[in-house]
Amino acid sequence: MPFDDFNTAQPDPAIEAEIDGLLEELTLEEKVYMMSGHGFHYYFTQVDNRQFGQRAYAAGSGCERLGIEPLYFSDGPRGKRHKEATTCFPVPMARAATFDVDLEERIGKAIGVEARALGVTLSGTICINLLRHPGWGRAQETYGEDPFQLGEFGAALCRGVQAHNVIATVKHFAVNSVENTRFKIDVSIDERTLREVYLPHFKRTLDAGCGSVMSAYNKVNGEYCAHNRHLLTDILKGDWGFNGFVHSDWVLGVHGVDAAEAGLDIENPEGVKFGKKLVAAVNTGEVSQQAIDQAVRRILRTQMRFAREPDPREYSRDDLACEEHVALALEAAEKSIVLLKNEGILPFDRRQLSTLAVIGRLADVENLGDKGSSRVTPPYSVTILEGLRKLVGADIEILFDDGSDHDRAVAVAEAADAVLCVKGFTWKEEGEFIPGDEALDSDDPNSRSTSGGDRHHLRLRPEDEALIGKIAARHSKVAVALVGGSAIMKNAWHMDVGAIAMTWYSGMEGGTAIARVLFGDRVPSGKLPFTVPKHEDDLPFFDPAALEIEYGPLHGYTKLDAEGIEAAYPFGFGLSYTQFEYGAAQVKLTSDEIVVEAKVTNTGSLRADEVAQCYVGFPGSAVDRPVKLLRGFERITIEPGESATVSFTLSPRDLAYYDVASKSWRIENIRYAFYVAASSRTETDKAAHLDAPAHWSGLSFPA
Incomplete structure (x- = not known):
């Protein structure tokens, strides 16, 4: 480069x-x-x-x-x-x-x-x-x-x-x-x-x-x-x-x-x-x-x-929104979708469905993300409803309801073979905080209003949670597609539905990508880049109105690890339409690097991608450190019944902590743990261990 x-x-x-x-x-x-x-x-x-x-x-x-x-x-x-x-x-x-x-x-x-x-x-x-x-x-x-x-x-x-x-x-x-x-x-x-x-x-x-x-x-x-x-x-x-x-x-x-x-x-x-x-x-x-x-x-x-x-x-x-770039946006959207729960609901089976109910106004609106400095105006965008209709054509009837009238929405859902509820947020509820002095969505100055900003809680709107519950009480095949930019709590309804997918603000080809994944044309392979806790109190203190705040060393999976708290969905988590099995980690030492390897086997029936993650743990550390830290990840494609070996090369600095007294990074003379896993919820019995090499112990690196 x-x-x-x-x-x-x-x-x-x-x-x-x-x-x-x-x-x-x-x-x-x-x-x-x-x-x-x-x-x-x-x-x-x-x-x-x-x-x-x-x-x-x-x-x-x-x-x-x-x-x-x-x-x-x-x-x-x-x-x-x-x-x-x-x-x-x-x-x-x-x-x-x-x-x-x-x-x-x-x-x-x-x-x-x-x-x-x-x-x-x-x-x-x-x-x-x-x-x-x-x-x-x-x-x-x-x-x-x-x-x-x-x-x-x-x-x-x-x-x-x-x-x-x-x-x-x-x-x-x-x-x-x-x-x-x-x-x-x-x-x-x-x-x-x-x-x-x-x-x-x-x-x-x-x-x-x-x-x-x-x-x-x-x-x-x-x-x-x-x-x-x-x-x-x-x-x-x-x-x-x-x-x-x-x-x-x-x-x-x-x-x-x-x-x-x-x-x-x-x-x-x-x-x-x-x-x-x-x-x-x-x-x-x-x-x-x-x-x-x-x-x-x-x-x-x-x-x-x-x-x-x-x-x-x-x-x-001619380079703007050209065919090559649009295809890239589609690839990213397909690979990003995270399957959080699936009890045999997904993928939707074309052979068994004659009707699919799609419930929720967000299925039928352009929803690309916030309208602050990151706003992009593409030549078109494919909504979830458009993507589904284009994919299934005349083979499956799509019954749409925006969900504004709960009784009507429940009736539409009951009339279908399966249900997709589309719920989440838009630029009005989250994103860059835009004070009410800029017209971002209208040429009419009278329409200017404050939008975006921090969320005061992580749940869906009460009316959305209620509708999901009502539909799930009347139908056995309900999937939920969540739209948003970060964690969404699901405590009130996740036990009631058969499948949950995080679909994000998925770009101009998002509807196409979501439809393909829901119907199995693509196998979901996304993994969460954050932790979703069981309770919001498990997260660090957060106040959108704060003028002063102290940031400590722990948040996300490092905080839950340190406190022994189980996440609802851990960092790095994501299901597939197939299954993967991880072998024990192996660790090799050279003069100036550590190589961590593990075998990953596709035990299911579909060719699919998996994201293997490498974590380093610090048991016995004399310094207050996280239980473990991410130090590598690799996305691999594995055929059904086959295995692949993932390999991660770590440098001495990957083991180091910052020493305030010497203003440098230092390595402790301790035994380190190395994990290769499908998420931050690692299995300790599959870890490899290695003492810090003698020539590494006490090493320091410039700040």
Whole structure:
């Protein structure tokens, strides 16, 4: 890959020398101009009727006198954000459920191609904030609760996007896991938790060559992220050797000129706190000239390195939502669906069904995810109802009811051979919190209203739970398709139905994918990228209105493991239409790595994919550590009756913990446990054990 060494090698001497010359020639005003975006407010208020993301915005750099182009920014974790129709992929949380990093890299390449077709050179595509609590409103934009998985998917998306010479931005740095109060909340966190839980995925993505970082709105230990020297300078640019630039989140991401000294290089989307105020601050000595020159150097270094890499192909509007990209969206949707329960209901059998009742308004509406910065407008989208009707044609009669009248819906269900209830959420109930000052779904300013945000509880609406119960009481063949971006509690009704599938916000071809899986044309293979507890009280404390909160080291499966609590559906869980059996783990040691292997056998009758997961445990640790941590995963295809051996290569650092006293990563001289399993619910009797090699014991690694 052309940029995989961007943050791990020394900058190009020729480019650095050229930048030296430009810094001599640029005036202070021109340098400061390059440290902010320009034109956003004009387009937003005067041209685009307060509709965000209608174009690529000038978001830093640019000097007309010297022929330096601005950076042009577009958002888009699930496709390019633009007024033109682009490919809408399933939301990142759905793609995380595939556990397929090769697929994610291919999606990144498609997004990179469409970015170039739209003139985008800076893409806000990679959201890897950790899902501390599934009530977080923007859960759908990230990849789940585990730092290792977040890092692998962030790195894959980065490689894909940057393969087409688009600078990728990873966001939001850092510790951003509450939505409603994201502009003000102060997160208290100790250094070890910060390094071990909330930052590793950012470093993994930067080690893959990511060229830019977006700072978060929130505070960390009393300092706003865009002003947090410890995050931006000490860790990011110091400890990690990041060579690119840092830009702020939009509109309310910067609070004063001191951000420039802390390590923020660009204020977006306009120079409100920088601009003339920053020029004045330099002239009075409040901000150093060195800080300005360092910021401009980072901007130019990144821009020049990416702009001068030969393009792998040409780009045009024909690339937008092209056949290849749409097929990729369909593949992702098919692989993402997680089968949570199945008592012989699924797959629906065409030979035995003459009628299928589909109950719930969400089956018949476009439901692609939130309508904030990640919104994508594809040329079309296939609803669940459309997908089912297209698949079965005239062979099976589809009886639809929106569920608004429970008596009517129950009667429709009773008249069918089987029932599919489609329940969940839309952009109105979860997603980016949009205050009531932006018209995101209408051209009528009077229709503006607050939408999205954090969920106050994880259950379906009471009326939806009640309808599922009523239908299940009158019919023996009921499946539920859940639509949403994160965990949904099922306590009130899961025992009453025969099958449950998590279908996510599944993108423009979602209806096609869901129909194929429900009818067995595709075998479900998705796995949960988060833990669904039996009780919400088993999760960390979460308050959408909080202005202060403390983040500890445990959440998700690490918290339930430590407390000995069983999950309703553990991290990594997902059923299939076939069955898999895992053999005992085997561990091999070489001089500088550990190889963990296990045999996986398809004991069922269908060819299918399985996601094998590798965990490392720390029994006997003298340091307070999780019971186990994910350290690898592999998606494999196995024929019925056959076996495959999965292999995971671990480095010494995979065993290490962060030692605050020495400010380094250290390895304990203990016996480690290694598990290979179908989910985080591992079987201890199939674990392999290994003492830390003598030459590893006490090893330390830079922070």
